[in-house]
Amino acid sequence: MERKGIQGMIILGDTTLANPDLAYVVGRNLARGGIYFRRLDCKPLLLTSLLDVENAKEGRVRHVHTFTDYGFEKLLLEHGQAEAYPRLIHAVLTQLGMEGKVTIAGRNDLAWGTHLVNRLRTLGVDVFGESSPTVLEVARATKSADELHEIRAVGNKTSRIVHRVLDKLVSMKRKRGRLFLGGEVATVGNVKRFISMQLAIEGLTAPEGTIFAIGPSSADPHNNGIPSAEIKERKLIVFDIFPQSESGYWFDLTRTFVIGSADKQARTFFDVVLGAQEAVLTTLRNGLRGQSAMSEACDVIERHGFRTVRDIYDGKAKKISSGFIHSLGHGVGLTIGERPYLSLQNPDPLKTGNVVTVEPGVYLPKFGGVRIEDTVHITRDGCEPLSNTRKEFELS
Amino acid sequence: MERKGIQGMIILGDTTLANPDLAYVVGRNLARGGIYFRRLDCKPLLLTSLLDVENAKEGRVRHVHTFTDYGFEKLLLEHGQAEAYPRLIHAVLTQLGMEGKVTIAGRNDLAWGTHLVNRLRTLGVDVFGESSPTVLEVARATKSADELHEIRAVGNKTSRIVHRVLDKLVSMKRKRGRLFLGGEVATVGNVKRFISMQLAIEGLTAPEGTIFAIGPSSADPHNNGIPSAEIKERKLIVFDIFPQSESGYWFDLTRTFVIGSADKQARTFFDVVLGAQEAVLTTLRNGLRGQSAMSEACDVIERHGFRTVRDIYDGKAKKISSGFIHSLGHGVGLTIGERPYLSLQNPDPLKTGNVVTVEPGVYLPKFGGVRIEDTVHITRDGCEPLSNTRKEFELS
Numbered sequence: 001m002e003r004k005g006i007q008g009m010i011i012l013g014d015t016t017l018a019n020p021d022l023a024y025v026v027g028r029n030l031a032r033g034g035i036y037f038r039r040l041d042c043k044p045l046l047l048t049s050l051l052d053v054e055n056a057k058e059g060r061v062r063h064v065h066t067f068t069d070y071g072f073e074k075l076l077l078e079h080g081q082a083e084a085y086p087r088l089i090h091a092v093l094t095q096l097g098m099e100g101k102v103t104i105a106g107r108n109d110l111a112w113g114t115h116l117v118n119r120l121r122t123l124g125v126d127v128f129g130e131s132s133p134t135v136l137e138v139a140r141a142t143k144s145a146d147e148l149h150e151i152r153a154v155g156n157k158t159s160r161i162v163h164r165v166l167d168k169l170v171s172m173k174r175k176r177g178r179l180f181l182g183g184e185v186a187t188v189g190n191v192k193r194f195i196s197m198q199l200a201i202e203g204l205t206a207p208e209g210t211i212f213a214i215g216p217s218s219a220d221p222h223n224n225g226i227p228s229a230e231i232k233e234r235k236l237i238v239f240d241i242f243p244q245s246e247s248g249y250w251f252d253l254t255r256t257f258v259i260g261s262a263d264k265q266a267r268t269f270f271d272v273v274l275g276a277q278e279a280v281l282t283t284l285r286n287g288l289r290g291q292s293a294m295s296e297a298c299d300v301i302e303r304h305g306f307r308t309v310r311d312i313y314d315g316k317a318k319k320i321s322s323g324f325i326h327s328l329g330h331g332v333g334l335t336i337g338e339r340p341y342l343s344l345q346n347p348d349p350l351k352t353g354n355v356v357t358v359e360p361g362v363y364l365p366k367f368g369g370v371r372i373e374d375t376v377h378i379t380r381d382g383c384e385p386l387s388n389t390r391k392e393f394e395l396s
Numbered sequence: 397m398e399r400k401g402i403q404g405m406i407i408l409g410d411t412t413l414a415n416p417d418l419a420y421v422v423g424r425n426l427a428r429g430g431i432y433f434r435r436l437d438c439k440p441l442l443l444t445s446l447l448d449v450e451n452a453k454e455g456r457v458r459h460v461h462t463f464t465d466y467g468f469e470k471l472l473l474e475h476g477q478a479e480a481y482p483r484l485i486h487a488v489l490t491q492l493g494m495e496g497k498v499t500i501a502g503r504n505d506l507a508w509g510t511h512l513v514n515r516l517r518t519l520g521v522d523v524f525g526e527s528s529p530t531v532l533e534v535a536r537a538t539k540s541a542d543e544l545h546e547i548r549a550v551g552n553k554t555s556r557i558v559h560r561v562l563d564k565l566v567s568m569k570r571k572r573g574r575l576f577l578g579g580e581v582a583t584v585g586n587v588k589r590f591i592s593m594q595l596a597i598e599g600l601t602a603p604e605g606t607i608f609a610i611g612p613s614s615a616d617p618h619n620n621g622i623p624s625a626e627i628k629e630r631k632l633i634v635f636d637i638f639p640q641s642e643s644g645y646w647f648d649l650t651r652t653f654v655i656g657s658a659d660k661q662a663r664t665f666f667d668v669v670l671g672a673q674e675a676v677l678t679t680l681r682n683g684l685r686g687q688s689a690m691s692e693a694c695d696v697i698e699r700h701g702f703r704t705v706r707d708i709y710d711g712k713a714k715k716i717s718s719g720f721i722h723s724l725g726h727g728v729g730l731t732i733g734e735r736p737y738l739s740l741q742n743p744d745p746l747k748t749g750n751v752v753t754v755e756p757g758v759y760l761p762k763f764g765g766v767r768i769e770d771t772v773h774i775t776r777d778g779c780e781p782l783s784n785t786r787k788e789f790e791l792s
Contacts, residue, residue: 017603018414031604051618082527103507110509111501114525117510129510131478196596205601207413222447
């Protein structure tokens, strides 16, 4: 931050939920959020509601006070909400001697945020924005030991869920050529209900849903699966699960398989994708560029005759609809998609402490797709998967 | 909007999740969000990623295009992310002839949002913010028939869950003076696990948790409940559940009860709170001021000798720790707390189509609390609860 000439930062929000920057600096879930003040050369100060203050004190910030301590209710009564917040922030900045440039962050409604920034400026605060990567995005990309611990815990739970789903699928009854789950014809819908129950048992949620796509729908990497689709043998199934724990940390894991035996084309897809993933996993380490990891995956996949998004990047194609049609991976932490990216656009070297997905895939419209994904931790000499989940292709 | 001299609005975000304004105008869940342009005298235009475009077309906006259609990738390649977004937005605004004042909204990182607004201004866009209530907050407060349908659906599911939890509690086994749930000593933790399973079965999530607080912890309206606390007979239990459905809509429901028979003080609390709620439910209608509804509840509760927050409002006390220590209610929709508020601070009349909670409570530290809450729809002549959930005090 010092390089940018910043004296400090303000991070705010009306909740820490879906507000990764505020959650990151606070280290606790605050139902009503708060305002975090950080002068670079001083310890941070956090203001919260009376409701959240005790909880906040158990988080990362030592100096926690309430809005009430700073006379917020009086400001509200005298000046209304539109004025109370900018005046409160201005008063605290003055008290902290933060009269230089400050950044502002935290997820908020832009209508309100723009009003707030305007008013702070008329009050004399030199507040400014940042384009991506922001200081906080960069900070959040490198995980601390505590964060790795949290992510690994979500990984272990996710892995247990995947194994239970695989076991459940293996245990399905066959009757007159159809598969049955708990007395009903097996469909994507009732498998998803089973997955939801397992998430509940593990105390996880899936705010962005779960992908369980069978047959042709598995060819679209973002098709969540059609609830009424019947589960059938020999069809490709992409199961991509990305849950969040109460701690706020996410995990991301994909397995692709068929029930029973696979045909030759499906097997080829699987072997190519697994080969690409294994090649990347042996290459990833501190210092490797994000784009080099992606290139490695493209090399393996192209060697087997499939197209990759490199064709677009190199100007050989405008778009591609089959082959490896997305990037290799992304960071995971307090969000399910963050820095660093394993994509051709990312020339920056990976760093020890990054947590990224490694998820090559190969897709063919009307046929199906294969994607294999693990979430791994970048270390000085390599990378370490944060869960241990079997990669079985033919379930029987 | 016309009164404010606004020519149009931009609403944006990288997801519709936890982004109520974008979700409201789009009417669909878009994993990667989008940018919504609305010139007041024209139909809106929505830009999304290739991934979300088909889904977006089934939502509320008729004109849906992709970022790619507007050459976003080229802008990205030539100018980088910091420049690509403001240039894209500027180009679309120019094409739509939106050269007057525009508001900007949608939940976004303020660091990035402030950067974006700054750049748009240097490109000549007259973009400005709004303090609360924003145009969209006001619009969202009045629910359409479709929205009421969605909220009622969440209400029915929530009601089923509450009934199943009550039934489960009644069925607990007693052994040597202790209560057992599924073979284990009954605790808040295992009741909550049961609640999570029921949420999963109904396809709901509870992103902000669930309150299940017993005994003294029920005296704190925002104590979620201590997982290790044992469930015991004759103790006040506040069960406050506020789930969200995949449609994005929330519901809010609280019941307070004891297992077995209650003592006299607990019974008094319950009767007073139920009386206050019933009084409000017969008074609520289109045209009643939010503060009048709150006063009605305070009248009933004060008549029974309890303090209320009116003492603070009237300057009789600086804070109160027992009695009716919070407001009567709040709006529910794409968020769990929105306009209109049933509080002493809200002089505005309620309107047909508002959906609000009615949740009086009485609390006594170290003893416990009672809160009874329903989510209701304001109509021309009265109000209609959006779920039908029993209000049993003594479970046996």
